[in-house]
Amino acid sequence: MRLRTYLIRRAIHTVITLLVVLVLLFVIFRLMPGDPTRFFIAPGQPPQVRDEICVSFGLCKWVSAPGNGYQGQIQAGADGAYNVTAFVNDTAGTRCGANPCNYTFVYNNFPLERDQRNGHPGVVVTEVTLAKAGGIARPSLPDAAPGDTITVRAKIVIDSMPASSLRVLKPDNVTWIFLGAPQTDSTPRYFYWTFVAPDRGTYWGVITARNATLTENFTFGFAASPPVPGFDLVEGKFYGIRPSFPQNVAVLSVNVTARAAPIRNVTANLVSPGGFPQVDIHLRHPLQVARRSLAEQFVLYFINMLSGNFGNSFYTKRPVMDEISVRIGPTLLLFGSAVVISYLLGVLLGAILAWRRGSKMELSAIVVSLFFYSMPVFWFGLVLLWFFAFDRRWFPLGGIGGFDPKTGLALNGFALVGDILWHMALPLGNLVILGLAGHVLLMRNSMLEVMGEDYILTAKAKGLSERRIMYRHAARNALLPVVTALAISIGGVISGGVLTETIFSWPGMGFYLVAATLQQDYPSVQAAFFILAVLTILANTVADVLYAYLDPRVRL
Known part of the structure; x- marks a missing residue:
């Protein structure tokens, strides 16, 4: 199968997966025990306001009142x-x-x-x-x-x-x-x-x-x-x-x-x-409110979610899409940087450890990797925050920066980039170190299996350099299980990022999701779940395409 055909089929699978996610979200948020309209009932709220909110979320509709x-x-x-x-x-x-x-x-x-x-x-x-x-x-x-x-x-x-x-x-x-x-x-x-x-x-x-x-x-x-x-x-x-x-x-x-x-x-x-x-x-x-049927709610829910119409926040009264749009950027910056850095370093270090198997460096790296691999995300984040930010004061306690701490004026140019990287150092280090441990161990084991194959012995017999054999022949084929594990672990990276953003007050989707959950902000929680699910699906799709590029056999 050609790569183009594979990409088309994978895109179809992605759309189907997205629809399944929407069905699950609909079941969770609309068919939960009790009436979902109880979330937006506030003390002293006029019935007209409650009816308008119910209609805006697709639970109700305006109908003509009976009579003359x-x-x-x-x-x-x-x-x-x-x-x-x-x-x-x-x-x-x-x-x-x-x-x-x-x-x-x-x-x-x-x-x-x-x-x-x-x-x-x-x-x-x-x-x-x-x-x-x-x-x-x-x-x-x-x-x-x-x-x-x-x-x-x-x-x-x-x-x-x-x-x-x-x-x-x-x-x-x-x-x-x-x-x-x-x-x-x-x-x-x-x-x-x-x-x-x-x-x-x-x-x-x-x-x-x-x-x-x-x-x-x-x-x-x-x-x-x-x-x-x-x-x-x-x-x-x-x-x-x-x-x-x-x-x-x-x-x-x-x-x-x-x-x-x-x-x-x-x-x-x-x-x-x-x-x-x-x-x-x-x-x-005159118009009055009537509850929509389950089928009507289902269709309208699909249309609103796919068009980005998530309604207004119960807490801020602003459109949820406006609040999410300013938080997707920080989340992509943190998650994307953590995945890329941990993956590249894990592949490189895992290949080196496998090539130098039996050395003290390999033994030490395995012990350290196992230690961090078993470390809870929130615990390691709290340790980093306490030692580097609270005790040593080398890094800020949280936030994303962007302002001069002395004057309060907004930064720009290289000063802005440097301030964001300074604030991002601890949450990024938390995700990279814990994610790196798993990639190092998996890449090392995969390299050890590949190094016993006949084509590696043939390459050595040809007199190729160890550097060429390790990176050109062994590492390329050893990447396949690592890419598979990357696709599987992306959901864990995002869930870990939710905890990391909360601990370090990083103004991303994870921090927003936790705050909205504590405030019982129904539309915001629903939208945050959907956006995080979309990011997970897209990341898995990219990993699958990368796997197909590295190993043409998966296209068959």
Whole structure:
């Protein structure tokens, strides 16, 4: 098999391995005993925040709430009365007249919650009711029709500011009906106006109360739009909120029930206080949170993990990918340097010891290698930290450096490189020394086996130099078991690096993983595990390719 074909097949195997890792991570983090959403529950956390976090991690999804309610948002930045007309369509094509559910509301630039059906009391005008001829006075007229005579009744609480006039804007949003002085009766502080609603649609009026120095305008609205057969329309509400400066948002809520056929859509038209052009607003059911099925979670989990969308950290509230991106570099620098240095030195020293077998140097090296090979990573790291950093103060206690210890200014150029290497000396020495011991022993044993082969005797018979025989013939073939062991030990190097980074406060993935675990930072732990798994898979792939390059027989 050609090397190119082998590389393609190995790449396919790498992808399959990565998918298996994702499945295992999904099983660990999503199918663990209990509800995983408990990790991001905090004291005093609003349900809305909890729902948003649940959706962001793919555990939940937004769905339309059941019922007859529809909502839409309106950008309401100007003071005054807004003329809103709602239109409802069903699947049968039936239309709820020209203006099935329409009314006006007043929006002032401060947080409010206002139900226009009950009126909004002012300082002087505290109550407005509407009535048809011979009907009962009510806050609204849901059954008003074109041609009805409407009586407007207002209560004024300050005797010195009587109601002076009423003007009503017709549904065309252009024509005004001006009504002069109101009528009065035996009831004190109540004023009346009577007019005819000539057209179908939304009317809104302004009652003016004034004296010689003060003036107050009070707005109200009603719809001359009788119900259409097949629909039950319940007049909705407006809520004014102010989420952020300078934008103000009003939420229109409408309740609609159709008897003839299901509702297809609900839309609304908006006219600003200045009579600006209408804006179409699509109203939808309010959203609520529902748990995703296991299959949906599985697919979304794959997509998010492969695209690097790990969510936000519970602890810092920042995107996990942003935090990991600044820690991958230090981890690759430490791990990569440790693997390369320990591997090259182990191969070189192992070959020399095998070639000089039986010498005192070989015996001493074997004893030292066995000693460090059995040494725990964390214990040796603590010994290095105590002796070289705490006791002798030759090296810093931890960190990655990059700043002048006297001035606190950031370093650059060779000064930055030297400071990073100075901080990296102890954690790198911890990984290199412990990893070197295993490579030396394995390379020595492999060299001893190869040196008894016939082709080594043939090379000696040809008169080749010992240096050429050792490096060109013996060491090349003895590398194969070492490369295999390297691929197997990469996971151990990374796990040992996690402990090393924690001991020496090296700001890499291992240190980040331990800190996130102690803080129960669920998305950060999940992402750190995934990144470390990817690094392990890629390192094993490189080792396999190197093995295939050294020994063409593995390509068969």
